[in-house]
Amino acid sequence: MNRPPQLNGLRIGITIGLRAPDESLWINGIKQNALFLAKLLTASPHDHRVTLVNTTDVPLTDALPWDRMAYDTRTFGEVKDVLDVLIELGGQINAEQTAYLKARGAKLVSYCCGVEYINVMESMLFGRRLWNTLFINRGFNEVWAIPQIATSSLPYLQSLRRCPGRVVPFVWDPMFLxxxxxxxxxxxxxxxxxxxxxxxxxxxxxxxxxxxxxxxxxxxxxxxxxxxxxxxxxxxxxxxxxxxxxxxxxxxxxxxxxxxxxxxxxxxxxxxxxxxxxxxxxxxxxxxxxxxxxxxxxxxxxxxxxxxxxxxxxxxxxxxxxxxxxxxxxxxxxxxxxxxxxxxxxxxxxxxxxxxYTPENPALVAEYDSLLAHLIGASS
Missing domain, CATH: 3.40.50.2000 (Glycogen Phosphorylase B;)
Structure with missing residues (x-):
């Protein structure tokens, strides 16, 4: 009889997409979101190992505006063979990377924290260029959307990506402020x-x-x-x-x-x-x-x-x-x-x-562990 996978000690990647080695955290909220989520998942009693995964060719140096000792940050190539879960949040993985992870049995999540449907509407109606090319990844196991964007954008994302969608708790921390x-x-x-x-x-x-x-x-x-x-x-x-x-x-x-x-x-x-x-x-x-x-x-x-x-x-x-x-x-x-x-x-x-909204709330940490357990079909 096959035993369900264990929730303890998951290797979790959260994507970022650097544009510069010393990129500011305040250009938009996406990188902050990735770091807040990393901090929350690291607070789990299940001892997850969380890595920020850069999906661009920008080199990783100490010029980053966060401590790489506190927030492990690596390239996709460095972690592709060890991840149990990849959460695409701030940088997009391509079709080849998606296929590689799925062949290994890793679970893939699209974590959405922007009003994407509204942005798409405005780009099309008012000529506000949004994409030079478009890749809709249909290899995800689930789409996770924070509550404030779920009403406008989760049905749109779920339908295009052809996978289940979930509303997940909002995460924040005052550390950068x-x-x-x-x-x-x-x-x-x-x-x-x-x-x-x-x-x-x-x-x-x-x-x-x-x-x-x-x-x-x-x-x-x-x-x-x-x-x-x-x-x-x-x-x-x-x-x-x-x-x-x-x-x-x-x-x-x-x-x-x-x-x-x-x-x-x-x-x-x-x-x-x-x-x-x-x-x-x-x-x-x-x-x-x-x-x-x-x-x-x-x-x-x-x-x-x-x-x-x-x-x-x-x-x-x-x-x-x-x-x-x-x-x-x-x-x-x-x-x-x-x-x-x-x-x-x-x-x-x-x-x-x-x-x-912070890792100081054990109920919030537990909610994300429940999401991960459902995602991988784990026992605790």
């Missing part, structure tokens, strides 16, 4: 400014329809009309190009009272922790079909009041549902008037909540 803010005053954490009028900030990427600045600006303007002395200024980052290239954006913004009063700016891209620490008292945000992201977690971990509509985390910050500008304005007004009286307890509460 902590390192990045070490040099900042108070480590970049929120401190009351002491001013009656507060500085509001909108930091949506404004790259697609998912995270865009118009609803946050409507919320800020609603409060400015009700209580003009409560907001000293509103900064909107990642919007300089809109102010220069979109007549529609300019015309619409010029209907807002806070813009007419000369108390709003539309500026370029900035480092989030620095901008928060230097120019922000409150953050106003909005998303569509992506109800949880790293930015929200970073803002709340640092103790800043966050007005948001992320339905997967209604206990974080100050939550308003859907596109409810009026409720968002009520919450912004409340934060402006009341947050400073409770800022220390707020920061403590936020961090307690956010630990559910």
């Amino acid at each position: 902590t390192e990045r803010t070490r040099r900042l005053r108070h480590h970049g954490e929120y401190r009351p400014s002491g001013a009656h009028a507060k500085r509001a900030t909108v930091m949506e990427p404004n790259h697609d329809v998912v995270k865009f600045c118009v609803y946050p600006m409507l919320i800020i303007d609603e409060v400015f009309r009700r209580a003009p002395d409560a907001i000293s200024f509103a900064h909107t980052t990642n919007a300089e190009y809109l102010a220069k290239s979109s007549p529609e954006f300019v015309m619409l913004m010029n209907y807002l009272e806070i813009v007419r009063a000369g108390k709003a700016s539309f500026v370029g891209r900035f480092d989030t922790p620095d901008f928060l620490a230097e120019l922000t008292d409150v953050v106003v945000s909005h998303q569509w079909e992506n109800p949880l992201n790293y930015f929200y977690l970073e803002v709340c971990w640092q103790g800043y009041p966050l007005i948001h509509n992320a339905s997967l985390a209604p206990d974080l910050g100050y939550y308003y549902p859907d596109n409810d500008v009026q409720q968002g304005a009520e919450l912004l007004l409340r934060a402006l008037r009341e947050h400073d009286a409770d800022w220390q307890e707020y920061t403590r509460r936020q961090r307690d909540i956010l630990r559910r």
Whole structure:
């Protein structure tokens, strides 16, 4: 009688796709996601050995922005003969590599953390080039999608890749944020400014329809009309190009009272922790079909009041549902008037909540072990 494979001591690879030997972790969230997942899987009591697997020809050196002793990082060629599971996350494996792993009996997972269906729609409808070539890998055993992108994109991915799909828990860790803010005053954490009028900030990427600045600006303007002395200024980052290239954006913004009063700016891209620490008292945000992201977690971990509509985390910050500008304005007004009286307890509460996404949460570690056990048909 054949015994089921054991869950203990799995050799797990998580792909990354380096573009440069010293590539920043902050270009996008993908490499952070790979490292967070590696840290979580390493925390398993089943003693998994986890390796970051680079799928490009970029050489692996000590210029990487993470410690290779802490996070084993190798090329595909170095690990292809020892892996039990490969999780494709930040770099794509090709057909030949897929066939090689499957012939060895390794299990393959496509781990998806982007709104891929929305990106594809926008590329096709609006001429935003997404691919030079396209390879849809149909060799995966399962597609794993984090909750915030599952509704829009998991059915699309599952159908194209012709394999089962699963919604898997979101994973995060403050380790890179902590390192990045070490040099900042108070480590970049929120401190009351002491001013009656507060500085509001909108930091949506404004790259697609998912995270865009118009609803946050409507919320800020609603409060400015009700209580003009409560907001000293509103900064909107990642919007300089809109102010220069979109007549529609300019015309619409010029209907807002806070813009007419000369108390709003539309500026370029900035480092989030620095901008928060230097120019922000409150953050106003909005998303569509992506109800949880790293930015929200970073803002709340640092103790800043966050007005948001992320339905997967209604206990974080100050939550308003859907596109409810009026409720968002009520919450912004409340934060402006009341947050400073409770800022220390707020920061403590936020961090307690956010630990559910980290390896400090044993239930989260156990959930991923259950996913792996199902994937390989293992006994514990």
